[in-house]
Amino acid sequence: MASNPITNTWTLTKIRVRLAMRNRTFLFFSLIMPLGFLFFFVLVFSKGSTGWIGYILGAVLTLTVMGSFWGLSVQLVMFREAGILRRFRLAPLGAGPMLASSILANYLLVVPSVVIEILACKWALHMPGWGNLWAVFLLITVGSAAFSAFGLIVASVTNTMQETQVINQLIWTGFLFLSGASVPLAIFPHWIQRAALFMPATYLANGLEAATTNASTPTEVVTDFIALTLGLLVAFEISRRLFRWEPEAKFPNSAKLWALAALVPFVAFGIYENVAGNRLERIQQNFHSLSSREAPPPPSDIH
């Protein structure tokens, strides 16, 4: 009788969560650092106004979720290099449960961070509303899974930890600065904004920003949700196909092109948004309306 992939996935998920909770570095990067970012951004950018807090929350939630990408790729490569994966290979397990449990465990570990960040904004920083928590929940769920799957692809196509770190750094820099998660997309030159529409991180950042700032409903962020869901499905399938258990099973450079296939949904959405969509207009409008609404009073008004 064959073992059950769903039971195996759940068994692995539980142990991965437990292992992560025993890792102080993980706790620092997943709980403390995002909170640090949150308070730092609020201190620097909110200018004493609570209206910006929803916007900043959207950005910090994006960073928290995108962290899945970095964490999972490094962990998988570390497991492979240490020969841990090959021990699991002996058991009646396929690549599917190994990868699915990485994604699921990561999601279960992201959710508490997200909840803490939202509660900190609401209760410690006096965010005016809650945003739309349903939309936030949906985007966090699919976003965390999609970025985890992107990380798993990086882990599959890189042969060493050093290579993984370099590729992660390159991708992460793009995600960080061109998605609106750390610098508002609206202030960039128009050509950069157009290029950003091809990036997965833009859909996550933009959707979360809309849900936390304008309380956009799930229906209103459906495009972001679909883009991330398609990205997740494609990335998961590619990572499953490219998965390697053995440290010495090196990956041919030509096969690395496969990884680019994960971008296909975002290329399609990028073309659509550039040609027929109005996402950039909405991003601009939202940013400028927030800026004008929440701008500190001009010096002449101060008596």
Add this chain to the structure above:
Amino acid sequence: MPEPIIAVEGLFKTYQSNGVAVEAVRGLSFSVQEGEVFGLLGPNGAGKTTTVEILEGMRTPDRGTARVCGLDPEKAGSDFKQKIGAVLQSTSLPDKLRVKEALDLFANFYTNRADTESLLKRFQLEEKRDAFYSQLSGGQKQRLALAMALVNNPQVVFLDEPTAGLDPQVRREIYDIIEELRKDKKTVLITTHYIEEAERLCDRVAIVDYGRIIKTGTPRELKHSSAGTTRIEVRLAKPLTNGVLSTLEGVADCRDFEGTYIIHSTLPPRTIVALVKQLEAENNELQSLEMFSPSLEDVFIELTGRRLRD
């Protein structure tokens, strides 16, 4: 004779290393009966690990067939993995995984699960049940690896160099465990380059070199096949170059291994007397002299002209 539980026929496997083809396994054939402890004995690089990993379903042979429990390891997938247990030569577990958790985790993947509490007791890991993997000594890690190989009550157990790198005391502990497996009538395929291990643990041994089996038999049969000679290992103050040792009384064979002369003698006392006289005549001195009963090492030297540790 019943159908063998492991059957290997004409196995070939070549790796590419820096653009050069390295033939790890070159036409290997053997079979193992149920309940037998079978050893693959050979030096590092002989192709033992590659062979075992093909049998575990972790590598694909270039040619030849391998069947374990009547299944093709490469194609049978999950059903096959339910039937086997293994200790890999190079593997690890997450540092922060506890001993009992590791056993329970792996037991959960199988339909036929052993009682992990009993395994802890049997492998003397009860006191370490809550210890992290990173806190275990080399011997404890190996005992855990052996326990994990049995979490599914496997029909066949593969042990790839189970005592490599362990100190002699821990090695003996592992031997006791493997002897228990034999008493339990488990089929065990063990690879090793330790003579003592093969002689003590295996019902039958295949001597492997350069990817080929050069002789198979029980340890007793193999030792008897080495012409009943005694091995005398000698180190001298000055090297001998004239091959005079081969001419001494009773000497069946003599080889120089980097300054250590290995003499196989059918008449050891006479050979030693003749040796001492010869050295006196040449104004040479003995630095050391050791005598060994016939062992599998002698068989290996006879067959390959090299020592196992070369």
